[in-house]
Amino acid sequence: MVIISTIFSLSSGHILGVWLGLELNMLSFISFSIQSKNFNEVEAGLKYFLIQALGSGFWLLGSFLFYLSMGSWFLFETIVDFNNLIGLENIFCMAKVIMMWGLFMKLGAFPIYFWVPSVMNEMSWFSCIILATWQKFIPLILLSYLIGPETFFLGIIVSVMSSLVGGVGGLNQTRLRVLMAYSSIGHLGWMIGLMYMSWIGVMVYYGVYFVVSLSVFLFLWLFEFSSFMQVTGWRMWGKSMLILFSLNFFSLAGLPPFLGFMSKWVALQAMVNSGSYFLGCGLLVGALMNLYYYTIVVMNVSVWGGVWVINNSTSMKFKFEYLIVFMFSMISITGLMFMNSIIGSSI
Template sequence: MNPYVIMILLSSLGLGTTLTFASSHWLLAWMGLEINTLAIVPLMAQHHHPRAVEATTKYFLTQATAAAMILFASTTNAWITGEWNMNSMTSPIASTMVITALALKIGLAPMHFWMPEVLQGLDLLTGLIMSTWQKLAPLALIIQMAQAIDPFLLTALGLTSTLIGGWGGLNQTQLRKVLAYSSIAHMGWMIIVLQYAPQLTLLALGTYIFLTSAAFLTLKMSSATKINTLAMTWSNSPILTSTTALVLLSLGGLPPLTGFMPKWLILQELTKQNLSITATIMALAALLSLYFYLRLCYAMTLTISPNTTNSITPWRINTTQNSLPLVISTTIALGFLPMTPAILMLVT
């Protein structure tokens, strides 16, 4: 694709998200979401592969449905209250429709069925944008109207997403589908604490973005899309494989890695709110996710053939890819747990 076209599309992505962030009017927020969707569709279909075209079509239909629901809900609310302001979302029907549409946009269970299939049809860089940047605008809207949403509905969405995100990734062999179910589980953790501590939702979102960026960029560097491909990576690059295993364990929330920080703080907040049973279910659901991350680590580090490979330089990956974003995201994904008190001071 022409670099000028890519620059225009990426600028439109930024414009759509910024417009949604800055809006307090439902029509402006809807317009930002639409700009976002229309900007990423050409990026998804740029390889002209049948699988990519299929994924693009599924994504477009899903996002168009969610956008129509948002427009219908905001119009209904304006009809009842006479205002288009987001803070005046007083109609329970309209607020339920909006949260359902936004949950469909970010892939919360049980509206998650499109996400693994769409992510599987994309290349890793576009999948990275889909898993991180495309979730910012809908999550900003959910955070803005969190107080108008039924707390039971938010808790149900969070619990369902965490359980399905952990359960669905157990039998996957495609790495992009594993990361899709990982995304669904992480969204559940963010949504369930939203009504009690929105700053923890933002902290979990920032941590998730760095962890997922590190995971996608390492897979891009090693050109791995299936689990059986991971077994070959140790011979090519032991250091990259070691950091990949640590990044996956950090995604699973294993201490002393960075991914433990948001899960620990969210469980602590849920316990403070006398939701011990909910916190217990969330912790058990995290074990499901940790299992399939451990499965990937096992494939990378414990299934190596005793024979050396026949390649000329088995210890080096010859690549022209820029590794600076990978280094930054991996460093943050692995070593920021000791910074927890300072980060808490910033977000609270």
């Protein structure tokens, strides 16, 4: 249902049709995330509903102003001609800002970011995977149709501050769901900033983030980790799993030669070519703080002693789930080297 509502949102060029698709996507995700009827998950679903409903309200308000200025309900097919907007420029700009504000709320970008750690901390790992990856797809597509010179300053501020918040918020965190939530906010800042430079770069960044974060989330979900106290127990599982888990986090941090480095490389190259040095520096500061707490996780795994006792239900016997985790981990770790070999052979 989540996938169907996503397709419906993007296939409809009508602004109200997009709004309906966003609502269907929200309701389907909430019904999916609270199937276990756990109190914490129900509370998280209610928080998610309230913030998403508020974002939808902003989108709906902006859509009416958009129609007032443009005389059209079709966002994707409307060609903006400022010669025909004499006297309506302020309404048009206000409509775009309000619609972007609603999308920023739905994405969990600065300054309405506080709901993301709170919601993810109370959800299951599988719901966290969907929220951190797939649920970003529709708002990012819609943002690409709203960006422009009149919203450049707003987008840059939201981008840089989201990256910094994602870095600062993850410091001194012991709960892995909260840490991954702030990591998601930090990467979202990169995608928003890159959107003003290269749309293809945004798709590359999103695709790489999707694969790399999925490999990390699958590790945490499969072994039901929730805090550093449990992660240190990985020392009891041998060096091979320890190394695989650590390399996935380094890939998420964007270190070479892992696949996660490709997204940072594409983004920085686009920013340098466009002369956006302030944006690049701000995003790099946030990324360095992300790298710090990723390294703390790896230190917990590699150096400090573990006190967690492994349950029988999560024994290291061969399962199909372990094969999926291993496959995504290999893509995350060796993807960049594989792509370089393809590009090098084609030149």
